[in-house]
Each structure stands twice: as C-alpha cells, then as structure tokens.
Amino acid sequence: xxxxxxxxxxxxxxxxxxxxxxxxxxxxxxxxxxxxxxxxxxxxxxxxxxxxxxxxxxxxxxxxxxxxxxxxxxxxxxxxxxxxxxxxxxxxxxxxxxxxxxxxxxxxxxxxxxxxxxxxxxxxxxxxxxxxxxxxxxxxxxxxxxxxxxxxxxxxxxxxxxxxxxxxxxxxxxxxxxxxxxxxxxxxxxxxxxxxxxxxxxxxxxxxxxxxxxxxxxxxxxxxxxxx
Numbered sequence: 443x444x445x446x447x448x449x450x451x452x453x454x455x456x457x458x459x460x461x462x463x464x465x466x467x468x469x470x471x472x473x474x475x476x477x478x479x480x481x482x483x484x485x486x487x488x489x490x491x492x493x494x495x496x497x498x499x500x501x502x503x504x505x506x507x508x509x510x511x512x513x514x515x516x517x518x519x520x521x522x523x524x525x526x527x528x529x530x531x532x533x534x535x536x537x538x539x540x541x542x543x544x545x546x547x548x549x550x551x552x553x554x555x556x557x558x559x560x561x562x563x564x565x566x567x568x569x570x571x572x573x574x575x576x577x578x579x580x581x582x583x584x585x586x587x588x589x590x591x592x593x594x595x596x597x598x599x600x601x602x603x604x605x606x607x608x609x610x611x612x613x614x615x616x617x618x619x620x621x622x623x624x625x626x627x628x629x630x631x632x633x634x635x636x637x638x639x640x641x642x643x644x645x646x647x648x649x650x651x652x653x654x655x656x657x658x659x660x661x662x663x664x665x666x667x668x669x670x
Contacts, residue, residue, distance in 0.1 A: 443461070443462060443474060445462070445474060445475060445476050445489075445492075446473070446475075446488065446489060446490075446492055446493035446494065446497055447493070447494045447497065448494065448496070448497065449467060449469075449471040449472065449473055449497065449500070450464065450471060450472050450473075450474060451471060451472075452464065452466070452470065452471065452472050457647075457650075458647040458648060458649075458650025458651060458652055459477060459644065459650055459651045459652070460477070460649070460650045460651070461476065461477065462474045462475060462476055462477060462486075463475050463477055463486040463641060463644065463651075463653075465486055465619070465639055465640075465641050466639065467500075467504070467638075467639050468504050468638070468639065468663070473488075473497065473639070475487055475488055475641065477644060477651055482645075482646075483643050483644060483645060483654075484643075484644040484645075484646075484651050485593065485621050485622060485641065485643065485644065486619075486621070486641040486644070488590060488591055488618060488619050488621075489523070490523040490526040490527065490590045490618065491522070491523055491526050493526075498526060498527070498530070499530065501527065501618045501638045501639075502527050502530035502531055502534065502618075503534070504638035504639070504663075505527055505531050505588075505616055505617075505618060505636070505637075505638045506530075506531050506534040506535060508616065508636035508637065508638065508662075508663065509531060509535070509586055509614065509616045509636055510535065512584075512586060512613045512614045512616075512634065512636070513584055513613065514535060514584050514585065514586030514613055514614070515537070515583040515584040515585070516532075516537060516539075516540065516541060516579055516580060516583050516584070516585050516586070517529075517531055517532035517535070517537060517540040517541065517585075517586050517588055518540070518541045518542075518543065518580070518585055518586065518587050518588065518601065518605065518612070519532075519540055519541070519542055519543075519588045519589075520543065520570075520587065520588065520589040520597055520598070520600075520601045521542070521543060521544055521545055521570070522545070523589070523590035523591070524588050524589035524590050524597075524617075525542055526590060527588055527590060527618055528540050528542070528588040531586075531588055531616065539579070541572075541576055541579055541580060543570050543571060543572045543573075543601070543604060544570075544571055544573075545568055545569070545570065545571070546571070547569070547571050548571075548573065550573075550574065550575070551571050551572075551573065551574065552574050554607060555571060555572040555573075555574055555577070555604070555607055555608070556569045556570060556571045556572070556604070557569065557570050557600050557603040557604045557607065558570075558600070559596065559597055559600035560596055570600050570601070570604050572604055572607070572608070577608050580605070580608055580610050581608065581609065581610070583610075584613045585605060585610050585611075585612045585613065586612060586613060586614055586615075586616055587601050587602065587605065587612040587614070587615045587616070588615075588616045588617070589601065589615070589616075589617050590617060590618050590619070591617055591618065591619045591620075591621050592615065592617045592619075592620055592621065592625045592629075592635065592637070593621040593622060593624065593625060594624050594625055594628075595624070595625030595626075595627075595628045595629050598615050598617075598625065598629065599628060599629070601615075602615075602630075602633070611633070612633060613633075613634075614633060614634040614635065614636055615629070615633060615634070615635045615636070616635075616636050616637070617635070617636075617637045617638075618637065618638050618639070619637060619638065619639055619640065619641060620635065620637040620639075620640040620641070620658070620659050620662050620663070621640075621641055622641070622642060622643040622657045622658070623643070623656070623657045623658075623659055624643075626659070635662050636662055636663075637659075637662045637663050638663060639663055640658040640659050640660050640662060640663055641658055642654055642657040642658035643657040
C-alpha cells in the first residue's frame with residue numbers, strides 16, 4: 443500500500459490493525475496511515491509533504507472550515523510540515539500572505555526571536571526562528587498557529603513561545619491531525635485547538651494494535667462530529 447495518496451471507503455473494523463490505521467475523515471471516507479511502533483504504544487503517522495495534492499487540498503479544506511469561526515487575521519505555519527497546509531489555509535481564509543518561521547538563522551535574525559524545539563519525530567533539539575522584518579504582520583492581530591500534527595505538543599508549544607516573544611497569543615492552534623491526547627496535558631486550555639481529523643493512541647493486541655479508548659479527541663474536529 444502506498445500511503446497518503448488517496449482516500450478509501452471505510453470497511454468493517456478488524457480484530458486488530460497491523461500495517462496501517464484507517465483514519466476517519468469528515469466526508470465518511472478513511473485515510474490509511476502507517477502505524478509507527480514506539481514500543482509500548484503506537485500512533486498513526488501522517489507525512490504531509492509526501493501526500494498527494496488531492497489529499498493535501500482536502501485536508502486543508504477541512505482545516506479551513508474548522509478554523510473559520512476563530513476569526514484569524516494572519517496564519518503562522520510551523521516548519522516543516524505545517525507549512526504544507528498554512529499557505530492553503532491562509533489563502534482560503536482570504537489573507538494576502540502568511541508567516542513562515544524557519545529552522546535556519548539568516549544573518550539579520552535576532553536571538554530573541556528564536557526558541558528551542560524538539561518533537562516526537564525529531565528528538566534532536568533545534569531552534570525555531572522568526573524573521574524580524576515580518577514581525578509587524580503579527581503585532582496587534584488575531585494570529586492562527588498552523589501545524590500538520592499535534593502529538594506530544596512540543597512543536598506547538600515552541601510555536602506558542604515564539605509568538606509570545608513578540609507579544610502575541612494566538613486565537614487557536616489548527617492542525618490536520620490530532621494524534622492521541624498526550625498534548626492536552628501541556629497545551630493551555632484558553633487557546634482552542636481545531637483539527638481536520640483525529641487518531642487514537644494504539645495499544646498492543648496480540649501481534650497487532652487496537653485503539654486505546656478515549657484517546658482520539660473528536661470534539662476538536664467540528665466537521666467530523668457533524669459527519670458522525
């Protein structure tokens with residue numbers, strides 16, 4: 443199976459999942475995602491920059507619908523994979539541009555506009571940088587933070603810290619996929635999180651995997667709740 447390339451019709455749930463997990467989507471179809479084994483648990487993996495254009499466009503459309511009530515005036519896309527969706531969401535919301543922090547430091551960047559970050563997929567610490575020449579796009583505006591996946595929350599919290607360095611608190615965090623519930627322990631309750639779809643933490647079941655009850659926060663996916 444080639445992952446992230448197409449949506450499929452749902453099938454009856456098997457006794458256990460092995461190579462992939464069929465993530466439910468707002469229109470009733472599923473997106474088969476590879477299962478990533480972390481030892482005592484597993485997750486369904488989404489690699490946005492390897493997805494097909496139709497899949498990315500559809501996910502961006504659901505993300506936009508989920509974000510519209512937040513009334514964002516500017517979108518900040520987290521690198522690297524959040525920047526697959528951020529420009530599409532910003533354009534769909536009617537914005538003329540978007541803001542792209544990066545991993546590399548340009549000569550004119552300032553230390554104060556950077557924060558350390560690591561994630562479940564990239565455990566080595568890196569720094570997230572914001573170009574001081576575009577800070578004015580954020581000041582005094584309703585900012586939406588966009589990423590591909592929220593899992594442990596480490597990347598999203600780094601994005602939050604970077605925005606706070608310029609005196610901005612985002613109106614929300616928008617992701618394509620909410621992965622499990624671990625991020626909820628650290629993310630501020632006052633800042634809403636919205637997602638196109640959600641997947642659970644998976645636990646071992648013999649030689650396969652089964653979803654752990656209550657670990658896919660579907661309340662973050664308004665369109666998915668409506669479809670259900």
